[in-house]
Amino acid sequence: MPLIKAAKKSLRSDAKKAVFNLRKKRALKSAEKEIKDLILRKKRPEAEKVLPNLYRAIDKARKRGVIKKNTASRKKSRLVRAIKKI
Numbered sequence: 001m002p003l004i005k006a007a008k009k010s011l012r013s014d015a016k017k018a019v020f021n022l023r024k025k026r027a028l029k030s031a032e033k034e035i036k037d038l039i040l041r042k043k044r045p046e047a048e049k050v051l052p053n054l055y056r057a058i059d060k061a062r063k064r065g066v067i068k069k070n071t072a073s074r075k076k077s078r079l080v081r082a083i084k085k086i
Contacts, residue, residue, distance in 0.1 A: 024061045031057040035079055044086040054079065 002008050031054040038047040055076065062072040 021064060021066050024057075024064050024066045028057045028061045028066070032075070032079070035083075039079075039082050039086065042086050044083060047083045047086070051080070051083065 002011055031050070035047055035050050035054050038050060058067070058072045058075055061067045062069060067075075
């Protein structure tokens with residue numbers, strides 16, 4: 001347990017940030033999982049409809065710092081390429 005006042009505040013702040021980051025990470029993973037499932041079942045129109053939700057989740061995770069810029073770009077690129085292969 002921290003003794004210094006600033007360290008206590010930092011601990012509280014970090015706990016709050018962890019909740020937000022976890023929420024963004026879960027949203028990202030669930031969106032990815034949903035679109036990958038549609039790709040496996042070869043449902044291109046449905047996958048294209050869900051794509052904006054995935055982009056939104058990726059962009060929010062990137063903005064928050066949950067994932068890095070290049071990781072976000074890579075995820076978008078690979079999933080769009082997979083959809084186009086169907």
